[in-house]
Amino acid sequence: GENVEQHPSTLSVQEGDSAVIKCTYSDSASNYFPWYKQELGKGPQLIIDIRSNVGEKKDQRIAVTLNKTAKHFSLHITETQPEDSAVYFCAASIGNYGQNFVFGPGTRLSVLP
Amino acid sequence: EAGVTQSPTHLIKTRGQQATLRCSPISGHTSVYWYQQALGLGLQFLLWYDEGEERNRGNFPPRFSGRQFPNYSSELNVNALELEDSALYLCASSPAGGGNQPQHFGDGTRLSIL
Numbered sequence: 281g282e283n284v285e286q287h288p289s290t291l292s293v294q295e296g297d298s299a300v301i302k303c304t305y306s307d308s309a310s311n312y313f314p315w316y317k318q319e320l321g322k323g324p325q326l327i328i329d330i331r332s333n334v335g336e337k338k339d340q341r342i343a344v345t346l347n348k349t350a351k352h353f354s355l356h357i358t359e360t361q362p363e364d365s366a367v368y369f370c371a372a373s374i375g376n377y378g379q380n381f382v383f384g385p386g387t388r389l390s391v392l393p
Numbered sequence: 394e395a396g397v398t399q400s401p402t403h404l405i406k407t408r409g410q411q412a413t414l415r416c417s418p419i420s421g422h423t424s425v426y427w428y429q430q431a432l433g434l435g436l437q438f439l440l441w442y443d444e445g446e447e448r449n450r451g452n453f454p455p456r457f458s459g460r461q462f463p464n465y466s467s468e469l470n471v472n473a474l475e476l477e478d479s480a481l482y483l484c485a486s487s488p489a490g491g492g493n494q495p496q497h498f499g500d501g502t503r504l505s506i507l
Contacts, residue, residue: 312493323397323483323498324436331493369435379424379492380449385435 282307282374286384293360294392301387303370304352312373313353314381315344319366327368328355360391395420397499399484405505406474414469414502418486424448425467426485426496427459436483442467471504479506 283306293299311332316324330337330344346353367388371381398417427439438451442461456472485496
């Protein structure tokens with residue numbers, strides 16, 4: 281079945297620096313890749329997603345890149361702010377029509393002021 | 394637009410008891426997903442309901458079950474509770490029309506087994 285790996289497990293950056301989180305997946309049929317941010321005591325919140333027919337997508341300070349050949353995708357956060365501190369999860373769709381997701385184990389990002 | 398709502402926020406039970414968790418999806422969403430998130434760990438898929446039917450289940454024992462009602466709300470039942478069932482249980486919903494669509498999460502029910 282699908283397996284999603286995520287690195288690093290923890291990441292500390294100085295405020296204003298960039299942060300990059302990388303994920304790899306195993307099922308070549310996966311074609312939808314969302315990213316979620318989970319703050320303490322809250323449920324995961326969708327922050328950006330990308331489909332397999334697109335190589336890159338950007339939304340203000342957040343961007344996601346996808347390399348289908350290598351089966352990896354990455355989240356890039358620029359000009360980090362303390363409120364970016366949270367746990368970030370990547371996911372890959374599975375199933376005949378992509379109804380279910382397999383999530384990565386998460387990255388705890390700390391932005392130091 | 395109201396998001397996914399879950400109740401109760403916290404639930405405390407003892408070993409062997411039964412727990413019922415509830416979820417109301419975003420209006421217009423027909424699919425409901427349940428996940429277990431043990432402390433400090435990732436999300437483990439439990440169950441998927443669509444149009445009142447169970448469509449898929451994760452690698453969990455049969456004492457984890459649920460249902461979806463005609464208004465698309467859902468409940469998760471956990472029987473014969475064990476200590477390792479202590480976790481945050483998250484519900485998510487997605488629109489009709491097939492897969493490859495984002496799932497939107499509620500804030501979860503924290504289940505504690507004493």
